[in-house]
Amino acid sequence: MRISEHPDPDAVAAAIADELLGLLRDRQRSDAVPVVVLTGGTGGARALAALGAHPRRGDVDWRRIRFLWGDERWVPAGHPERNDRLADEALFSRVETDPALVHRVAGSDAGLSLEDAARAYAELVAGIDRIDVALNGVGEDGHVASLFPGRPELLAGETAPAALAIRESPKPPPERVTLALRSLNRAERVWLVATGAGKAAAVARLRADAAGGAGPDALPAARVAGTRETVLWADAAALSGMH
Numbered sequence: 112m113r114i115s116e117h118p119d120p121d122a123v124a125a126a127i128a129d130e131l132l133g134l135l136r137d138r139q140r141s142d143a144v145p146v147v148v149l150t151g152g153t154g155g156a157r158a159l160a161a162l163g164a165h166p167r168r169g170d171v172d173w174r175r176i177r178f179l180w181g182d183e184r185w186v187p188a189g190h191p192e193r194n195d196r197l198a199d200e201a202l203f204s205r206v207e208t209d210p211a212l213v214h215r216v217a218g219s220d221a222g223l224s225l226e227d228a229a230r231a232y233a234e235l236v237a238g239i240d241r242i243d244v245a246l247n248g249v250g251e252d253g254h255v256a257s258l259f260p261g262r263p264e265l266l267a268g269e270t271a272p273a274a275l276a277i278r279e280s281p282k283p284p285p286e287r288v289t290l291a292l293r294s295l296n297r298a299e300r301v302w303l304v305a306t307g308a309g310k311a312a313a314v315a316r317l318r319a320d321a322a323g324g325a326g327p328d329a330l331p332a333a334r335v336a337g338t339r340e341t342v343l344w345a346d347a348a349a350l351s352g353m354h
């Protein structure tokens with residue numbers, strides 16, 4: 112795991128936006144349609160805002176980028192608590208995307224059960240053959256997406272569905288759809304985002320878990336790793352737990 116340390120949360124977001132733009136531009140230069148998995152949370156929101164405000168956002172064709180979400184809250188489409196709403200407000204309002212490539216999880220008002228929505232998303236994700244970057248905010252308990260410590264979803268191995276229904280989430284709202292670990296781990300690059308002193312304990316533990324081989328009892332944030340790279344984007348406060 113590479114650690115990219117920055118002075119504060121805005122500097123972390125700016126650095127992620129810079130690197131992501133460069134990656135998207137390089138992939139499009141080789142005629143690819145890059146695939147990015149977005150995240151919720153304040154870290155994710157700041158990164159999206161930095162992207163949407165980036166002076167070089169015009170260097171990429173946003174209509175030729177495929178977007179997924181690492182997780183989504185089971186609330187109606189357009190609800191303020193939706194993770195895709197963060198992207199709508201911070202980024203998609205500033206660039207032109209192709210809605211057919213923006214893969215939103217069904218809203219709880221779509222007439223599907225939570226399980227059916229998770230199954231539908233799993234089928235969609237299973238059909239995507241390459242994921243370039245998966246952005247993951249890290250929770251204070253070391254969760255990523257809606258994969259929380261000690262939950263059975265973490266034990267679901269390679270035979271698990273690509274996306275899962277989550278009930279009784281310790282982080283409200285209680286019901287969510289999340290990508291499974293194995294889906295996040297298909298990403299070439301897994302980028303973890305953690306800022307603030309509140310994340311210091313989780314960051315210290317995830318670094319130790321990752322260094323120790325990230326067995327089944329490791330934090331969820333330690334169990335995600337890109338096939339090409341894993342980067343922890345953090346500020347000094349979140350990294351303060353190791354000194």
Ligand SMILES: O=C(O)[C@H](O)[C@@H](O)[C@H](O)[C@H](O)COP(=O)(O)O
Pocket residue numbers: 150151152153154155182183184194247248249250251254255256257282
């Ligand atoms: O749906 C969600 O809540 C997010 O996807 C979640 O995984 C988030 O990224 C972490 O909880 C970190 O959130 P903060 O960056 O706000 O601490």
